[in-house]
Amino acid sequence: MPELPEVEVTRRSFADRIQGAQILSLRLGKPLRWPLGLDPEALRGRRVVAVRRRGKYLLIDLDPGLLLLHLGMSGSVSFAVQQPAAGVHDHVDLVTDQGTLRLNDPRRFGALVWAASEAAPEAQKLLGHLGMEPLSDGFDFAAFVQGLKKRQAPIKQVLLAGEVVVGVGNIYASEALFLAGIRPTTRASKISKPRAAKLYAAVRDVLARAVEKGGSTLKDFSNAYGESGYFQLEANVYGREGEPCRVCSTPIKMIRQGQRATFYCPVCQKP
């Protein structure tokens, strides 16, 4: 479900409310993708210092240590002073003196992982290979071009891999490539500098706009207040197979790349 915009929207919807809170307990439900890596009891009494985001991971800074929270495909977070009784898919309740942070994740591809610090091996195993943050000042165009240059894989899959730039998932990869006028099957290394410049801008623009719209709610995404996103209504190609391109009216095509659906306009997007 959640790509960078949904994760960022989630972060913003509870970061202020949990900041400074003292952890009272941590209840875990069914196993998630990875074990926590720590006895939950050990967290009692620690303070939540801040909530940051790296790619699609939420970093909940504690004193000391941090928790890495990933929403997987179907995860969503809620934060409330008083949570209702836990349902079958509520697998994390982080109870604090300011409210309870709850993770609901039917498919359980998500995870909550303890790390002693961001530099510690258990954190670096998940974060170490990640590429640039597209919405930060550190998103460097020259490095972006260089990253594309050395990859022979189709550009759609290079975006998804997250090693050049993070946070671009299946929806926004198709959308960014549409905005840039680039065919998803084009080998990354073949993209000229001017076209890379369009893609660089498109990635930023589409993610920033999606954050403003509260993310995309295809099925069940909501922020920590339970509010839906609306960016899906503005999708140019994602989920629109056979429907007319909003620019040229040509039917949108759907193909499969690495077992994931890709959508594009065969006229607006050139190889």
Place this chain on the structure above:
DNA sequence: AAAAGCCCCTGGATGC
């Protein structure tokens, strides 16, 4: 080193 496939898991939509 990089690319391509394979899974993890549940639920909803579709088809016979």
Place this chain on the structure above:
DNA sequence: TGCATCCAGGGGCTTT
């Protein structure tokens, strides 16, 4: 109505 099949916002791991 019942049951099988396919598909879904991710990504680490294994195999080429």
